Amino acid sequence: MVPPRFGQWSTIHSPRSKQPFLCGHELAPSSTRLTPVTDASGESPAQLEAGRRGIEEMTRKSIEECRIQDDDTSKARGYEVSEMESVPLNPHEIPTDNPSAIYTTQPMGSSYPVECLLHSAAAKRELVEFPGYPLEIHRPSEVEERSYTIVDIPGKGLGMVATQDIEQGDLIASERPLLLAPHGMCGFRDIWFEYEATQEEQQAAMFSEVERVLRVAYDRMRPDDQAAYMKLHNAHLDDGSGPLLGILRTNVYSLFDMQGSKYTGVFNELSRINHSCCPNADRTFHRASLSMRLYAVRDIQKGEEITTSYCDLLAPFAKRQQYLARYGIHCECPPCLYPVESDENRRRISRLKNAVPAIIKWAATPALRDDLLIVPALTILRLLVGEGLEATQHYTQALYHTMLIFAALGTEGDKIGYLCCIEEWARLRRWDAEGRNPAEKAKCDLEKVKVASRARRLLAAREGEGVVVDTPEVE
Numbered sequence: 438m439v440p441p442r443f444g445q446w447s448t449i450h451s452p453r454s455k456q457p458f459l460c461g462h463e464l465a466p467s468s469t470r471l472t473p474v475t476d477a478s479g480e481s482p483a484q485l486e487a488g489r490r491g492i493e494e495m496t497r498k499s500i501e502e503c504r505i506q507d508d509d510t511s512k513a514r515g516y517e518v519s520e521m522e523s524v525p526l527n528p529h530e531i532p533t534d535n536p537s538a539i540y541t542t543q544p545m546g547s548s549y550p551v552e553c554l555l556h557s558a559a560a561k562r563e564l565v566e567f568p569g570y571p572l573e574i575h576r577p578s579e580v581e582e583r584s585y586t587i588v589d590i591p592g593k594g595l596g597m598v599a600t601q602d603i604e605q606g607d608l609i610a611s612e613r614p615l616l617l618a619p620h621g622m623c624g625f626r627d628i629w630f631e632y633e634a635t636q637e638e639q640q641a642a643m644f645s646e647v648e649r650v651l652r653v654a655y656d657r658m659r660p661d662d663q664a665a666y667m668k669l670h671n672a673h674l675d676d677g678s679g680p681l682l683g684i685l686r687t688n689v690y691s692l693f694d695m696q697g698s699k700y701t702g703v704f705n706e707l708s709r710i711n712h713s714c715c716p717n718a719d720r721t722f723h724r725a726s727l728s729m730r731l732y733a734v735r736d737i738q739k740g741e742e743i744t745t746s747y748c749d750l751l752a753p754f755a756k757r758q759q760y761l762a763r764y765g766i767h768c769e770c771p772p773c774l775y776p777v778e779s780d781e782n783r784r785r786i787s788r789l790k791n792a793v794p795a796i797i798k799w800a801a802t803p804a805l806r807d808d809l810l811i812v813p814a815l816t817i818l819r820l821l822v823g824e825g826l827e828a829t830q831h832y833t834q835a836l837y838h839t840m841l842i843f844a845a846l847g848t849e850g851d852k853i854g855y856l857c858c859i860e861e862w863a864r865l866r867r868w869d870a871e872g873r874n875p876a877e878k879a880k881c882d883l884e885k886v887k888v889a890s891r892a893r894r895l896l897a898a899r900e901g902e903g904v905v906v907d908t909p910e911v912e
């Protein structure tokens with residue numbers, strides 16, 4: 438989970454040209470927020486008229502709420518903010534100019550919408566033109582036989598717990614964010630001070646302006662979603678963040694990159710998952726359905742807490758604790774209780790690199806021992822499992838290497854080991870690739886390894902007969 442960066446003070450300190458900076462596009466309520474008013478609904482002309490007036494009123498209100506430049510707050514604090522330009526657009530329209538901010542409710546017409554704050558017209562285009570978009574999904578609350586519940590976890594607030602056994606690779610949940618916004622929100626408003634402001638003053642101004650940008654998005658949400666947002670945990674009550682910003686900073690997950698910006702999202706249920714440095718679940722964002730998928734990275738037993746990671750799992754203990762402190766977390770998961778040993782293991786694991794070319798070379802070289810690679814490969818796998826790092830890409834990479842080495846060893850190797858590695862690798866890769874087919878890559882590498890190892894056997898046999906042959910070319 439990556440909270441927004443708010444530290445780019447140099448960008449707001451210097452006076453700038455007073456160009457309109459924040460544009461409140463698409464402020465008209467989308468059709469997802471109002472019942473469509475048509476004759477077919479059986480409503481009377483008076484009801485239809487009232488509905489039309491309601492839409493006009495909400496549009497006007499939204500636009501007015503966006504005109505928050507030069508108000509009492511900023512004047513009283515001695516700074517000015519850039520003007521916000523409001524241009525109502527339909528959710529499917531792409532603006533032809535290039536505004537700095539677009540408020541839009543997506544997918545258009547969905548009963549399960551996401552309030553989106555986008556930084557450019559190009560971002561909106563990329564969002565709505567993504568292949569397969571918009572793929573509908575069910576709200577978590579509508580999914581029968583959910584495998585989890587949200588309950589109180591001693592010492593952690595609320596958390597997610599398995600209500601049945603879950604197998605490695607199983608999908609636990611998929612959920613759309615309540616709010617989607619760029620990582621680091623300070624770019625949305627230009628602030629300039631009339632005097633040499635202190636860092637604290639600049640931070641206070643930035644927090645206040647970001648809060649107001651968020652307020653526009655929040656006011657566009659459906660009442661249920663607003664209530665869900667406000668119920669989320671806020672770990673930033675005392676640092677000057679407003680309530681919307683505090684909740685955002687506590688609960689956002691990084692989602693995806695779009696037009697050079699990282700996008701983040703706050704979720705009703707998925708934001709209830711607590712952190713662990715040996716998590717049993719991982720998440721990926723599915724662009725076509727605009728939803729986050731949570732899946733098990735190892736078997737989870739009924740009653741076990743479902744956890745994910747908020748930080749870099751291979752960072753040393755001290756760095757992880759420092760990072761987690763911003764959430765008010767003092768992590769006491771197993772690796773954090775044995776930091777010296779765990780740091781050493783994680784340091785070794787972090788050195789793991791792509792070894793596929795080396796494996797192919799070894800497979801083709803009779804002079805190299807059969808067990809040269811399998812021993813270190815299994816050692817790394819054991820270390821990863823011992824540290825509970827199945828959620829890292831190092832784990833899938835180590836599984837992949839081991840699978841290739843077993844394949845090269847052929848009958849000399851371990852068939853069960855080979856099958857276990859390839860099946861586990863495929864289970865874990867199931868949710869992480871969008872549009873890419875990991876099986877294709879595996880097929881290609883397996884073929885190379887098998888060709889190389891056949892060549893090696895041939896070489897070994899000919900050398901045994903006293904014939905010297907060149908090593909075949911392998912990548």
Ligand SMILES: C[S@@+](CC[C@H](N)C(=O)[O-])C[C@H]1O[C@@H](n2cnc3c(N)ncnc32)[C@H](O)[C@@H]1O
Pocket residue numbers: 592593594595596669670672687688708709710711712713764765766767768769
């Ligand atoms: C994104 S929220 C997770 C859900 C939260 N527990 C709740 O009640 O809504 C992050 C907050 O959960 C708590 N938390 C998460 N992981 C924790 C952990 N490993 N130990 C203690 N508290 C944790 C912290 O208060 C943190 O600020």
